[in-house]
Amino acid sequence: MPLSGSSSVQQARKVLADRLRELCKDAGLDGKSLAHACGWHPSKVSRISTAKTTPSADDIRAWCGACGRDDLTADLIASLHAVEGMWVEWHRMGAGLRRPQEARLPLYEKTRWFRAYSPGLFPGLLQTYGYTEDVLRGVQRRRAVVDDVADAVAARIERQRVLREGQRCFAFLVEEAVLRNALGNADTQAEQLDHLLSLAALPHVSVGVIPARLGRSRMPVEGFWIFDKAQVNVELVSGYLTLTQPSEVAMYADTFATLADMAVHGAKARALIASVMETLG
Template sequence: MPVSGSSSVQQARQVLADRLRELCKDAGLDGKTLAQACGWHPSKVSRISTAKTAPSADDIQAWCRACGREDQTADLIASLQAVEGMWVEWRRMERAGLRRPQEAVLPLFERTRWFRAYSSWFVPGLIQTHGYTEDVLRAVQRRRVEIDDVADAVAVRMERQRVLYEGQHRFAFLIEESVLRNALGELDTQLEQLEHLLRVGSLPNVSLGVVPTRLGRSRMPVEGFWIFDTVQVNVELVSGHLTITQPSEVGAYADTFATLADMAVYGAKARRLITAAMDSLG
């Protein structure tokens, strides 16, 4: 399993390790005896039981069999898969193309009532135009995905935007001012996107803030992230996708969002920054 420095991931791995260690203890086995029964070196049992090494599904199956608790195998493998899902490298997530990752998050977006999204790189997906989304996903596909299903992935993301208009959802979007002038595509696509921001920002359930470029900031730009209600944070990093659920970490991102939100401008001031970017682009 790829290792992330997130304490949410480490905590989940530790919970799984603790459950395996309890099975061993309840069966009256020590590490050496368990290793012998599984055909392993004793150090492997030690590494798994202390969460220094993540077990495989086969390891869990062998462990449960040795402890006479094969009834626990399915549940523990499910826990392992949940832990693995908290940190996923892009190459693994996107090995079958870009459409499936877009579809996978739809249930999360449908059940979330309060969205907070910050981006220092590009316009957040929920408020992207079709052309802007196509440029973003095409760049991703060219960089790291062999399968070309960009058109399908764009369609899925566009369909997901219905949460902006349906149900009882609230949205707070924060973008850095530089996002208004940086783009992967052509001039017309960026101008269309900026016009769309003006429209989306006027929706009654949407707050759109722009963090101005200036000296003397109290907080520098950080990695882009989404906060779903108060229970989950998703972070897109260069190497992979991180899901955070530990309350202290979720709280840290919520505090960061609040700090950046205090630095942002809204309403007429935000619209002036957007229109100024449009004018600068010609």
Template sequence: MAVSPSSSAQQARQALANRLAELCRDAGLTGRDIARLCSWHPSKSSRIMNARTPPSADDIRAWCRACGSEDQTEDLLASLRTAEGMWVGWRRMERAGLKQAQEARLPLFERTRRFRAYSSWFVPGLIQTYGYTEAVLRAVQRRRVEVDDVADAVAVRMERQRVLYKGDRRFAFLVEESVLRNGLGGAEVQEEQLRHLLTVGSLPSVSLGVVPTRTERSRMPVEGFWIFDTAQVNVELVSGYLTLTQPGEVAAYADTFRELADMAVYGAKARALITSVIQTLR
């Protein structure tokens, strides 16, 4: 189980450790007893019960057998998967290809009604063009994914964009001005993407803000993140994908979004900024 700085992930690990410790106590065993019955080093069971060492699936199966609680195995394995899912390295998430990683996120997008997205790297996926998405995913595939299913992954992301036009949903997108100038995919792809931003930004359900490049600012650029309603935040880091569900963590990202939004330009000013970048591409 990968370790992340998230208190959501840590709380999930601690909850699993507490349940394993409870099974041990209910069986009248000590940590040393568990280690002996499982043929482990004596300190391993203590580390697991104190959430210092995450258990593997095989560890949980052995623990339940030692406690005579094999009926608890599947439930505990589900808890393990939940804790692991809060922090997922890119290589693990994308080991079967990019299409599967894109499909896994679709249910979250379909059940969300209020979206907030901030990006300091790329245009957010929901408002990307086909060519821009292809350039993004091709760069990802070349860097870290052995399976080449970029075309299928692009199709999944394009299909996901239907949420922009269905149901009573609200969208707030914030991008740094540098995102407009990142050169991804070349001038033709960039111009198409910027013109698409002008179109999407005019939708009644969409708020599109651009944070201008300034010599002085109250909030520096941060990692890209999505806020789904008030229930969950997903953060894309260099090393992996972080899921946050603790109210305090969600609130912290909501506050950050609000601060960045206060620095952004909208409407005519945003369109003028985007148009000026289009003109430089020519």
């Protein structure tokens, strides 16, 4: 698994390594004995047991077999998959864009409190069809081999039903640059801004815009989503990061609160959005 600097990923990797090391100890084996039983160089056992290297599923099968605990293989492989799921490079999500869009739907359906910050584009739940098409077409040109943009757009738009179903609350923050920058043309952007105004009028939806100005107390950060108090997702250039460690979720929640204090809301946000619409003609 590619290394990530996230403490959530590192902690999960360490937990798995600790379980494997304890398994070896309980079996009365040292590193050299385990390596011999598995047909490995001793350094591989050392790297795995200290979380410097993430084992493969086959490595776990061999480790459990050498320790006489084949009954634990399935559980430990499940733990491995959980670690791998925290950090996913874009190319590992598949050749197209539809599947990643559909895969996120269960998370959206179970979440009741959404917080999203974006420095560069409107969050997916706020996007119009045309804006979504421009965004995903740009992604497809950079990352995807298969052209399934139409299906991916449909999946993202379908996911927007969570905005109007159930008892949910939404708080969105965008940088002012998001109002002015777009991959599409002026008509698409004007439609998007008009749609933003209509969503901002919903009682359970908060839209904040962080004005471009000097003397900011906090510079823009990477875009992120917070799902209830349980999970944060961050989209980076190289991949998709899932954070569940409470301390990291709290850090993003604190950052969101700081950015929200810098934003304009309500009438001031609507006025700023309207002023940008006027510049689009």
